[in-house]
Amino acid sequence: MVKHTIQIFARIKPAPKTSAVYSVEKEDQIGSSIEFVVPRDLAQGFVNNKKESYKFRFQKIFDQSAKQEDIFENIAKPVADSVLAGYNGTIFAYGQTGSGKTFTITGGAEHYSDRGVIPRTLSYLYECFSQESSMIYTTHISYLEIYNDIGYDLLESRQDMSKLEDLPKVSIQEDPDQNIHLKNLSMLQSGNEEEALNLLFLGDTNRMIAETPMNQASTRSHCIFTVHLCRREPGSATVRRSKLHLVDLAGSDRVYKTGLNGQLLTEAKYINLSLHYLEQVIIALSEKKRSHIPYRNSMLTSVLRDSLGGNCMTTMIATVAVDKRNIDESISTCRFAQRVALIKNEAILNEELDPALLIARLRKEVQSLKVELSMVTGVQREDQLTGDEIHKLEELLKTFLDDPDPEVTLNLGPDLRKIQHCFSRLKMMVLEKSGREAPLTDGIITPEATPMSGDFHESQQCATEVTKLKEILTQRDNEISILIKMLKSEKKKAQEAATQLAKFTQSQNIVSPRAAAQSSVSNEESNEADTNVTAAHSEGRAIQYMKKGPKFSMGKQEAFEIFLRDHEDHLIIEENKTQLKQRSVEAKGLGGQLNETRNRINELKKQLEMRRRQRAAHAVLDNNMDFEDEMDPVEEKLRTQIEREKKSYKSTIDRLKALRTEIEHLQLLLERAKVKLQRDFQKWWGEEAFRMQESEAVAKSAALIRRSSPHSPISSGSDTSLSSVQEYYTGQAGNLDYASCSAEDFRSPTPKRGPPVTASPAWVDELGQRAISDVKSSSQLRDLSTTSITSSSIPLTGDMKADADIMAFVKAREKLLQKTRQHLKSPLASQGKL
Ligand SMILES: Nc1ncnc2c1ncn2[C@@H]1O[C@H](COP(=O)(O)OP(=O)(O)OP(=O)(O)O)[C@@H](O)[C@H]1O
Secondary structure (H helix, E strand, O other): OEEEEOEEEEEEEOOOOOOOOEEEEEEEOOEEEEEEEOOOOHHHOOOOOOOOEEEEEEOEEEOOOOOHHHHHHHHHHHHHHHHHOOOOEEEEEEEOOOOOHHHHHOEOOOOHHHEOHHHHHHHHHHHHHHHOOOOEEEEEEEEEEEEOOEEEEOOOOOOOOOOHHHOOEEEEEEOOOOOEEEEOOOOEEOOOHHHHHHHHHHHHHHHHHHOEOOEOHHHHOEEEEEEEEEEEOOOOOEEEEEEEEEEEOOOOOOHHHHOOOHHHHHHHHHHHHHHHHHHHHHHHHHOOOOOOOOHHHOHHHHHOOOOOOOOOEEEEEEEEEOOHHHHHHHHHHHHHHHHHOOOEEEEOOOEEEOHHHHHHHHHHHHHHHHHHHHHHHOOOOOOOOOHHHHHHHHHHHHHHHHOOOOOOOOOOOOOHHHHHHHHHHHHHHHHHHHHHOOOOOOOOOOHHHOOOOOHHHHHHHHHHHHHHHHHHHHHHHHHHHHHHHHHHHHHHHHHHHHHHHHHHHHHHHHOHHHHHHHHHHHHHOHHHHHHHHHHHHHHHHHHHHHOOOOOOOHHHHHHHHHHHHHOOOHHHHHHHHHHHHHHHHHHHHHHHHHHHHHHHHHHHHHHHHHHHHHHHHHHHHHOOHHHHOOOOHHHHHHHHHHHHHHHHHHHHHHHHHHHHHHHHHHHHHHHHHHHHHHHHHHHHHHHHHHHHHHHHHHHHHHHHHHHHOOOOOHHHOOOHHHHHHHHHHHOOOOOOOHHHOOHHHHHOOOOOOOOOOOOOHHHOOOOOOOOOOOOOOHHHHHHHHHOOOOOOOOOOOOOHHHHHHHHHHHHHHHHHHHHHHHHHHOHHHHOOOO
16 A cells, blocks of 8 residues: 655646746755745735735646646656556646646647647557566546536547537446446547547547537536556456546636626536535545545546545646736635645555456366376366266165165265265155155165155155256256357447448548558558557547538538638648658658668578578588587678667667657647537538628618618618628619518518529538538539629529528628638738748
């Protein structure tokens, strides 16, 4: 058992301007302190006793310039090491909204070097597994999100997930030993780093998709990424199971400051409530006298029960934003950390005996004891008695029973099988005899000798028979259920194999750069082919999942491409694409190098073999038996060359592996950016459609007013925006004269005048909330966007909503094209950068 207090670290978020409100001081080898200086507010009067300086001590403070690597090396690596040794570990980030919790735990989405604690720890764990080949490691991953005190499984891979409620709900169950079990939380096995990263990506994407403006998941929910590790030595029945929780808590902001209302306030209450309960637990734990710890108050504290005051090596990272307006929050974050630092945990080695392995070991032991016994007795014993042995036993038994001497004994020797056989035979004889009241074995047992008779005997016999039959029935039932289980599991396996194969094939077809990069890598490392295939399966799953964005129609696709060019992430995406290309080219080059080195090694080995044969032949001729011990300079030189080539081969392989991780990470970043883009686009598109509908409503009411009062200022046509909306709607300026329409015209689904309805409702598809998907001809639209939109060729459906959406599309497209034209005129464009 290891007793230790929770370790606390602080990380300061980079601020644009250097702030003078705090200072960091390294006090000694095991601690640093941070001091906040809050000048007194003179507006509160001259007599003001408010404290000016607040000082807090941490194990280490990571100032603004700290890199993600520093955080991993100093904080996460020691925890990962203890998890590898069989202890539970938890790292949790706590701090106000935007202070860098997600950045620290998961990482930034822009650069490879921004990878946070989770991906780095996964990478480290798998590296350790490969180095410690004498151990067998099994890893499972779970990813839980807690929002409004309800748990959600983030590893759900359903394709049609669009909101948080679509995710499976996770509930807590407690066993009699008060152990917490999370029902409905997936625990997926990950065979290598790539599979684990894919699961992280799947969870993060689910988190992002489930996020709506009302639920900014990262801010308002707690996320717990858990690695479940099982470690054992081959052949040993002892297993070590440990868990590593990596926790990204919700923003710790106090409600009054955030100025929330309605739904957001409810959420904030829940969050603050769960953080409040967390604080309660921490206060209770830090007070020595308290016996009751209120873990059960919230899901968060129930799940983290072991991490706080239990069997776990726990570390807290307090994330702090040091700009002036956040000072109060930063001080309360540090205060919270000081309390946490008082908690003592007792981590124990989670070692247990694996029952299956124990049975296997005992079986082996029995087998070897049997062998030993047969060596001592000189008789080879089978589990069952042979026919010959049974025959001999029957004779012995008969002699024994026939002998009238009551002192006679039945000598069977030290063989349990024989003893059991004789006993069961005797029992059967007694039972049958007592049932039939007739001698069974050549008069061995006489009716007089039987103490039982009559009806009682009969019912006894029946009962025995029934019991026997029941036993047989149960046995058959068991056999049947085992067979059904086997059948089901085989069926499931076959189905899984088929789906995986289909996904794999699909992913290979879809993601060409990845496939290219992978094939170049896997070519060089043929021995890793199996791993690659498994990885490709899970990769296929992640990519499939990510590709689930809506399929755009032709016009919308065009608008999307233009939208993409203007998007804030465009440059980052381009940069990552370029990097990906470079890495892929480098990987390909290294692959070539690797092949060449391998060929050279093979060639050198051949030369060495040849040389050895030559020397052996000479030695036979010269009768020199000691030639093996003599040094041959040519052989030595060849060996040195081989060694050199092997070293170069190894370093190239290492680089290739690192490159592969980087390539995969870049691909994930790109794919994530793509999901975000699609989401932003849908949102923007929906907004445009909505705005257009609003304008249309204004236009209609204007027309009504004009109708009732033809000389009013609105009807004079001075409002250009309204007239342009009317133009869109009528398809031609002035083509539809609202002033001459009756009220019926507005109620009718089809306008009485205006362009003929040429479109079929089939080209209206789902777009955000309501939007238009397809237009009959994209050239038609191109014309519309380059000229002013007055053409009567806009095909309308007659449905108000759909028509408004069509016009929203046309207008949105025109806007985008205008923007593009402006861009093209800009100096950047003239430098050929667009
Ligand atoms: N150390 C850092 N270096 C660079 N950028 C950072 C750092 N910390 C945070 N950021 C940036 O600040 C922004 C907010 O950070 P982040 O999302 O991690 O905050 P958070 O505490 O998780 O917020 P929330 O409570 O809303 O989830 C992000 O854009 C992130 O990239």
